[in-house]
Amino acid sequence: MWPDDIHRELSAAGVGVVGYVPDAGHKRLIELCQADNNMRAVVLSTEEEGIGLAAGAWLGGQKSVLLMQSSGVGNIVNVLGMVRECRFPLVTLVTMRGEQGEFNPWQVPMGQAVRPVLEAMGTVVQYADKADDMGAVVNAALRLAYNSYASVAVLISQRLIGIKSFQEQAAK
Amino acid sequence: MKRRDAVKQLLSQRADLLVIAGLGSTAWDCTAAGDSPLTFPMWGAMGQAAMMGLGVAIAQPARRVLVITGDGEALMGLGALATIGVQKPENLTLVVIDNERYGETGMQDTHTAHGVDLAGVARACGFNIFDSQQIKNAIHHVPGPNFACIKVEAEKIPLVLPPREGALLKARFRRALLGAQADAE
Numbered sequence: 486m487w488p489d490d491i492h493r494e495l496s497a498a499g500v501g502v503v504g505y506v507p508d509a510g511h512k513r514l515i516e517l518c519q520a521d522n523n524m525r526a527v528v529l530s531t532e533e534e535g536i537g538l539a540a541g542a543w544l545g546g547q548k549s550v551l552l553m554q555s556s557g558v559g560n561i562v563n564v565l566g567m568v569r570e571c572r573f574p575l576v577t578l579v580t581m582r583g584e585q586g587e588f589n590p591w592q593v594p595m596g597q598a599v600r601p602v603l604e605a606m607g608t609v610v611q612y613a614d615k616a617d618d619m620g621a622v623v624n625a626a627l628r629l630a631y632n633s634y635a636s637v638a639v640l641i642s643q644r645l646i647g648i649k650s651f652q653e654q655a656a657k
Numbered sequence: 658m659k660r661r662d663a664v665k666q667l668l669s670q671r672a673d674l675l676v677i678a679g680l681g682s683t684a685w686d687c688t689a690a691g692d693s694p695l696t697f698p699m700w701g702a703m704g705q706a707a708m709m710g711l712g713v714a715i716a717q718p719a720r721r722v723l724v725i726t727g728d729g730e731a732l733m734g735l736g737a738l739a740t741i742g743v744q745k746p747e748n749l750t751l752v753v754i755d756n757e758r759y760g761e762t763g764m765q766d767t768h769t770a771h772g773v774d775l776a777g778v779a780r781a782c783g784f785n786i787f788d789s790q791q792i793k794n795a796i797h798h799v800p801g802p803n804f805a806c807i808k809v810e811a812e813k814i815p816l817v818l819p820p821r822e823g824a825l826l827k828a829r830f831r832r833a834l835l836g837a838q839a840d841a842e
Contacts, residue, residue: 544697544713
């Protein structure tokens, strides 16, 4: 499964801190990180906190990753200014909503704004819509961020998450 | 109490303390007390000082970490108190220098001028609460997360500015803390 591939890449890269806001699309990856003794999984009250967490961890010498849903991108816009000004390496894995096959109209505006908003703030945006590619995409994102001091977001296509209704989401 | 005296006292004989200074007056206060590469003064990202402190504290469990920030900055990131309360970092202390004003924007009242009790919020989130006399010892010796809200006069005082380039502030902190490892990645 692609969440297992992501976890394997995070582990191999030595990621020690995982900030996350609970999300259905990241459910399995969050569980894998929580169960990993070499990772500190930090549940956040808003995605914005994850930027401070990641920046602080890097000041202290640790690599991190930030997990969120596309709606969370709207919550981190201003603080991405610090990431850019300070050239903090940052890897954000975004599960997309408001995109392919969305069933909740309230998700669509932010989902459609994710890429331009991130790019406007200087974040490199990469897109993953094939499960088999996920490990390679995340591997490349980690290397770009930590070798080049870049802010990199990987958008994980809603097609891969595959939840098609409220009922299905609630049953997860 | 005067804010510069309070911060100077907190940072005197700081030993190997790692410091995050929240944006605005508290960053100037920390600089007035003596700039250090192991102080990271924030010029933006309002609301994130406490979370920066948590990140450093998790990455450096053997070091003591102090966040000094203002009441307005802390109010913008109140959720961070809950997040820190869940993580329970033993090496982290958060001190709010509370003048009940937004000092950089014209000294408008913050919520604390109208009864909002930041120490009460922090206590409810699981912090150990200390007063202005006790906190100095707690920063270095008491298992955290620790918290103090120090009420200070609302005064306009001269700016004492740290370097402002973010990449420089990051790099000097990492080099001072990590040595050659900082550039080894």
